[in-house]
Amino acid sequence: MQTAYDPAISSYYVNDGLYRKLVEDFTDWQREELVVTAPELRDHFRLLIEREARLLDELRFDDWLAMYAPECIYWVPGTPGGGDPRREIAISFDDRRRLEDRIFRLRTGYAWSQAPKSRTVRLVSNVEVFATREGAARMVRSNFLISEFRVDGTRFLSGWCAHRFVHSAERWQIQVRQVNLIDCDRNLRNPSIVL
Amino acid sequence: MPPMRIGGEYGSRPVERRMLEKLNASSIDSVERYDWDELVQEDRVHRLIYTDPAIFNLEMTNIFGAVWVYLGHESQIPANDDYITVRLGLRPIILLRDSHGKIRALFNRCAHRGTTLCRKDKGSARIFTCPYHGWSYLNTGKLRAVPWPDGYACDFKDAKYNVAQVPHVDSYRGFIFATLNPDAPSLLDYLGPITKPIDEWLDRQPKGRIRVCEANRLKYKGNWKLAYDNSGDGYHVVFSHRSLLEMENRQADVANKGMSYYKNSPDTAPMYIAYMGNGHHFKDKRPNIERRAGGLWAVEGPAPGSEHYAEALRRRFGAKAEDILDLASSEPVNINVFPNFSLLGNHIQVFEPISVDETDVTWYGTAVVDEDGTLDGAVGDINALRMRTQEQFPNFGEVDDLANFEEIQRGLACREDEWIYMHRGLGIPGRVKTHANGIITAPATDEVFMREYIKEWKRLMKATPKLAAQREP
Numbered sequence: 001m002q003t004a005y006d007p008a009i010s011s012y013y014v015n016d017g018l019y020r021k022l023v024e025d026f027t028d029w030q031r032e033e034l035v036v037t038a039p040e041l042r043d044h045f046r047l048l049i050e051r052e053a054r055l056l057d058e059l060r061f062d063d064w065l066a067m068y069a070p071e072c073i074y075w076v077p078g079t080p081g082g083g084d085p086r087r088e089i090a091i092s093f094d095d096r097r098r099l100e101d102r103i104f105r106l107r108t109g110y111a112w113s114q115a116p117k118s119r120t121v122r123l124v125s126n127v128e129v130f131a132t133r134e135g136a137a138r139m140v141r142s143n144f145l146i147s148e149f150r151v152d153g154t155r156f157l158s159g160w161c162a163h164r165f166v167h168s169a170e171r172w173q174i175q176v177r178q179v180n181l182i183d184c185d186r187n188l189r190n191p192s193i194v195l
Numbered sequence: 196m197p198p199m200r201i202g203g204e205y206g207s208r209p210v211e212r213r214m215l216e217k218l219n220a221s222s223i224d225s226v227e228r229y230d231w232d233e234l235v236q237e238d239r240v241h242r243l244i245y246t247d248p249a250i251f252n253l254e255m256t257n258i259f260g261a262v263w264v265y266l267g268h269e270s271q272i273p274a275n276d277d278y279i280t281v282r283l284g285l286r287p288i289i290l291l292r293d294s295h296g297k298i299r300a301l302f303n304r305c306a307h308r309g310t311t312l313c314r315k316d317k318g319s320a321r322i323f324t325c326p327y328h329g330w331s332y333l334n335t336g337k338l339r340a341v342p343w344p345d346g347y348a349c350d351f352k353d354a355k356y357n358v359a360q361v362p363h364v365d366s367y368r369g370f371i372f373a374t375l376n377p378d379a380p381s382l383l384d385y386l387g388p389i390t391k392p393i394d395e396w397l398d399r400q401p402k403g404r405i406r407v408c409e410a411n412r413l414k415y416k417g418n419w420k421l422a423y424d425n426s427g428d429g430y431h432v433v434f435s436h437r438s439l440l441e442m443e444n445r446q447a448d449v450a451n452k453g454m455s456y457y458k459n460s461p462d463t464a465p466m467y468i469a470y471m472g473n474g475h476h477f478k479d480k481r482p483n484i485e486r487r488a489g490g491l492w493a494v495e496g497p498a499p500g501s502e503h504y505a506e507a508l509r510r511r512f513g514a515k516a517e518d519i520l521d522l523a524s525s526e527p528v529n530i531n532v533f534p535n536f537s538l539l540g541n542h543i544q545v546f547e548p549i550s551v552d553e554t555d556v557t558w559y560g561t562a563v564v565d566e567d568g569t570l571d572g573a574v575g576d577i578n579a580l581r582m583r584t585q586e587q588f589p590n591f592g593e594v595d596d597l598a599n600f601e602e603i604q605r606g607l608a609c610r611e612d613e614w615i616y617m618h619r620g621l622g623i624p625g626r627v628k629t630h631a632n633g634i635i636t637a638p639a640t641d642e643v644f645m646r647e648y649i650k651e652w653k654r655l656m657k658a659t660p661k662l663a664a665q666r667e668p
Contacts, residue, residue: 005502009446010501010502011497011498011499011500011501011502011503012502012503013503014499014500014503014583015500015503015504015507016575016576016579019579073499078409078410078411078412079409083409085579085582086575086578086579086582087408087562087578087582088408088409088560088582089408089409089410089411089560089582089585089586090409090582090586091411091586091590092586092590093499093582093583093586094499095499095500097497097499098497098498098499098583098587101442101443101445101497101591102590102591104441104442104445105438105439105441105442105591106438108437108438108441108442109438110437110438110441110595111438111594111595112435112438112595112598112599112602113594113595113597113598115598185316185412186412187412187413187414187555187556187557188412188413188414189413189414189415189416189597190415190594190597190598190601191413191594192594192598
């Protein structure tokens with residue numbers, strides 16, 4: 001994905017076209033006819049999802065960000081089904097720059113909601129891979145359970161993810177990750193970790 | 196036994212009153228033993244007002260019930276028969292626009308056995324049917340039918356079988372408040388001079404209108420007043436939000452983004468805190484920002500789509516784009532209406548107590564509404580941008596405040612260290628000014644807003660309001 005601008009510095013790709021694709025065309029994981037059954041392909045994407053979970057558990061944010069395309073979206077909807085981010089606020093809707101902001105903030109040492117830091121282990125399962133109508137991208141649907149310990153107890157955050165991967169620089173990169181918490185429309189205590 | 200009045204909660208129902216008196220006599224935690232003037236002093240308050248379940252219990256009547264409490268915005272129930280479910284204190288409420296267009300706050304409680312009638316967050320319904328025994332009600336609250344009525348000897352036309360509702364529901368320019376107190380002043384009198392900043396907040400939007408558009412919903416393990424103590428606090432900003440200030444200025448040529456104006460000499464900056472009566476206060480940071488078209492946008496931190504939308508709007512609208520971009524920018528005010536409502540940035544922030552040490556804080560987003568085309572088609576772009584600017588503070592600022600509120604609640608477990616101080620600015624000649632209209636102003640870092648609102652809290656806690664629900668006749 002060539003761009004005249006560095007998406008870590010300025011945000012041009014978050015525009016009507018991107019929103020429209022997210023709202024209208026982020027559902028290929030729902031199309032049974034697009035499911036990918038080849039074990040080696042399914043395995044490849046399952047390993048990517050598992051690696052992402054491990055990097056986040058280990059707070060290896062640089063390695064984690066490197067799994068993402070330069071122009072990427074990390075989207076945690078606040079309405080079941082995703083809603084329309086042009087008209088509704090989300091729990092989080094980060095582009096590349098804001099994702100890097102998020103990591104920068106956590107590393108300042110003054111992000112009190114993460115001082116001390118949470119310890120997490122993530123389980124990911126039910127990984128299904130789908131081709132897309134566009135052809136070049138793949139969608140992956142997976143379930144997650146995050147066990148998060150912080151200060152006074154352990155809690156569980158759970159839901160499912162829809163990843164859209166694009167192939168670039170000879171590897172599959174995460175272009176969009178939609179994190180759907182099962183309680184996304186309820187009041188959440190200290191939602192300060194990267195999900 | 197004297198006849199029972201409908202819905203009286205504390206002090207007005209003979210049965211419950213007698214029981215409460217007995218309970219109070221036996222309980223060492225009873226609020227009856229408190230001397231409110233001891234708990235709330237000029238410069239400090241006692242830890243018990245944040246930690247004592249008995250005080251919390253009394254607040255759910257004397258505050259959340261006796262004063263006008265914010266319930267929701269008219270844009271959440273735009274059409275007749277629309278409803279949302281909310282709370283008034285701990286009472287579950289169906290806030291609705293009935294089939295005739297009247298806004299009502301029904302107790303979400305079947306008149307029969309007490310079951311909640313509605314379990315959805317929002318929807319549209321002319322009739323609410325109890326899932327338990329099938330009693331059904333019109334959305335005016337009137338009983339419509341009960342199954343197999345031949346099994347009853349009573350007259351179901353008796354008003355006592357209609358759903359109870361909050362008797363006083365009123366809106367101020369779309370914001371809906373309600374109270375159970377027949378002796379409460381009118382909403383307009385209750386709001387008083389804080390209507391001026393509310394008007395100004397609304398009037399910067401096209402046609403003075405907004406639409407609520409979902410929310411960042413947060414929760415913390417701490418007393419609800421910790422959030423209200425924070426709402427007017429200009430002292431905590433550079434400390435509690437240090438990570439946010441560093442973050443939003445990490446790429447800036449001049450570190451002036453967001454709340455950077457707090458960093459140097461906030462006491463002598465032109466921003467100020469104003470106490471406006473009835474527990475309301477207003478932190479006005481607008482004087483810190485250059486008053487010009489595009490002035491707010493110039494200090495708005497980076498957001499997804501900032502450059503794309505700003506350039507697209509400037510190409511299309513030229514100089515007029517700056518005014519439009521200001522609509523996607525955070526309005527530098529904190530307008531705090533006691534006890535549970537704040538306008539800040541572009542958010543409507545609502546505090547909802549759950550228990551003495553648990554509170555929901557919901558940051559409702561607002562979108563620009565442009566039905567008659569004042570914005571010449573820019574409304575979609577500006578809202579797309581405004582959603583992203585609004586997500587910033589709850590994600591990167593509020594979470595740290597809430598962590599600090601939780602740590603206050605933990606700290607207050609130290610029983611032998613009894614006091615919380617709020618005396619910043621107290622006793623310094625000329626610093627706190629009382630104006631002819633009764634409004635009190637001080638530098639934005641002063642805790643005068645805490646001292647004043649907690650006086651009002653104390654007055655309300657000493658009172659014996661006669662709260663009552665009402666039913667359709």
